[in-house]
Amino acid sequence: MSDPQTSRQSGILARIERAGNRLPDPAFIFIWLMLVVVAISVLASFFGVQAVHPTQQMDDGSPLIIEAASLLSAENIQRLLVEMPTTFTHFHPMGYVLVVMLGAGVAERSGLFGAVMSRAVKRAPMALLTPVVALLAMVGNLAADAAYVVLIPLAGVIFAAAGRHPVAGIAAGFAGVSGGFSANLLPGQLDALLFGVTEAAVDTLDSSWVMNIAGNWYFIAVMTLIYLPVIWYLTDKVIEPRLGRYQPADGDDTAAAMAEPTSSEVPETIDERENAGMRRAGITALLVILAWVGMCFAPGTPLINEGAGPATMQPFYQSLVAGFFILFLASGWAYGSASGSVKSHRDVVRMMSEAMADLSYYLVLAFAAAHFVAMFNWSNLGLIFAINGAGVIQSANLPLPILMTLIIMLTASINLFIGSASAKWALLAPVLVPMLMLLGISPEMATAAYRVGDGATNIITPLMPYFPLILTFCQRWDRNFGLGSLAATMIPYSIWMLVTGMILAVIWVAAGLPLGPGVGTTYELLQP
Template identity: 60%
Template structure:
């Protein structure tokens, strides 16, 4: 098994310091204690802010005060709702559902064989940008991209004789560092613009939400971020990692894992059958997402009922809005896809003999997730304590006030918002949670400065992405660490952080540059969405 190379310089210092930190589960445990103390001090000191949009019955701003996590009502909530807090932790369901299917496909041998077949003659120098682009596009599948694409990238790199950790970091940078970058609007756009709309309406009730309002901007982010991830992976990270001396399957040094070895007859047959299964599952999802009857000329669809399970047929919705059920179904889709393709491959290749083998593979996948379940429990409690303390909203309001009072030129103000979002992202991982905290302050503030809600949302997205990959508080960070340790057991928290810092720096620099130039040139952000905005009825 390959060992972790000794690093030098600043990144080596970060790695060594990080590896001396306690286990991530205990880091969250200590943060829970810190949160209890800080929230109590904040509540005792009377920390509060006026809510930017909500008022009381007298029309006065609602006061948001800090709440101690040790207050009787907080303790009651944290103890009586313990099962709900844990099981309601947002990423937990995604991870367990997808890994049930991925466990079958992986242990049947489908992943390793498919990736080995795919890269046998593929140019090595194009592997990184392909992984980066797939990772950014994978965000259309929401959080499923974390648990699907990142471990697959490790297999791809190892099968090509490259270091699998480099594949993990490239995919992690694409999925999380390029979280908002995409060639198509998707579920995230619907989520964020829904929050933006709620922040806009108190000032402009006539504003209409446009889910494609960042389309051009996020597409530009994709083309900017892909070469950045390519450069950092091949020039910086992979050189630090050194040559890979292990096998093409996690934990294996077996010669049979040679990526250049020819496939056996059973493996080739298994891939064909897995391909057939893929087509069947894709066809089923197509039927559930597209009204095929409506495409038939001279057909009255009313006689068929016209109901499509994964397409919202509410009149007036934009296509991206109508496709939200489809995007939300992709987690279940991945699980079903992996189960059926893994079963088809395993039966043909001889790695699955009966249904008991498949159940055992699912159970083995869940056993591998035991460590993550422990992490998720402590992470869920920390996030819940942070939410009930109101410290997130108080911090967001005070930070936004400081930006508003800066008096800086507009491009500089938006770049500060990018930095502020990136800084807050180190402490609050959820994109929707942070935007729900920031939007009620930042969006109206920027509207008064003649900046459109679409531009405010775009600036937030840049900052939200870049620092995702360097904070252990990001809920999927421990999961990525688990993926890395399957290949290199000595790969610690500091090792992963040090590997991701170059991505974070370069993504933040390129994102800031893109934001500055976009605002300076006044380029359209999407169809009907401009950088500038005029709020009628406001005295300047």
């Protein structure tokens, strides 16, 4: 829990927090939102709200019309009731979360996480804790979904071990992984996904254009370096002071368990067991990592899709969820067998069961969130909003700096309703990319501008699939931490990452800086 005598009790963020926390439980908020979407869908369907899909056509070659669908239609009512089990079980983050947390439960309850983090924190400069967490989070989004369920909760553990507020660590990790989703030091699978969509959009004007997966490399690397001090400053100077001094709740000895015992408090044999456990866990972790690397080079290369071009490494990235599960399970078991916390396989099963018990509230939230997201998609309201919003920008005929700013704002706004980065770009690219090419802006710069807006509002929308999970992580450390608390905590990150990202994009276009190897911001359409 936090010390109540803090600045958290005043200011605009405090008002947002109090207003948000007065709302019903997030699970019931999703239920109310479902009712709102149902009402809007009925009205939109009645008035014939529609949009022309920018890429798809009917079988006869005529444009595909996307029409608002009433959620009270017989078809959608049937879909809701018949598909309810699969809607829940197929909720995008569900499998990732459950699989990783099974392994993480063993690593945590065996004492491995506490021992590793306690030692690492004591040896690291405290002044650099926040930027290290933020940088690892941004680089870690190469692992996509695995970063959400591994790095973010670990950031809370690291901060707790350092005697700092664990929710501040979760906020810094969340801002890096999700707010900085498009920022990185290296291109990854997101670049392959986005540029694949860009290439299809470019083909309408220039079939000779060739996709370069490193086409945004310089831009996203600089964006990482800009976001790093933003997250650092906001975490240390704004967020953590609001949260106050962390004080574990009665019966919550998690933070205390993170601290490394001194020789005067614990018998020497226990310290020796811990050292033996650390060595055994380290050897086990190394073997798991070598096995994963080996599967990238062994005959048949099971984790490499040879001949897939930019998607060559995609099986490896997608396997990281299973990799983290095995890594945590094996290392935790190895540590516990040496330290004495795991005496048999029954202890391992018990630890995994306890980890699932900790996720019980998240499962309730996920059930409500999964159905809200599904119903919103069934109504077609998100698609119509995205297509029509892009059309408005196209017809505005504004100066390039203003146009780039509006495109980023449009992306950030749409991101509040449609979470998938590739799905949004698939809708926006067919309009925005050719439009900017005709105005002299390269497809790579159009993609870069989209990326700025795509990440900044991830951290403030409950429609983001992992938003309920982050709330669950926070409530582990602060039981009174509500939806308003999470929104108030993440809004400063969202605003400043959006503002700095927009400034970066405008400066990049104005200065004509290279976006990647052999890639510039300008484009000249060659006449046939």
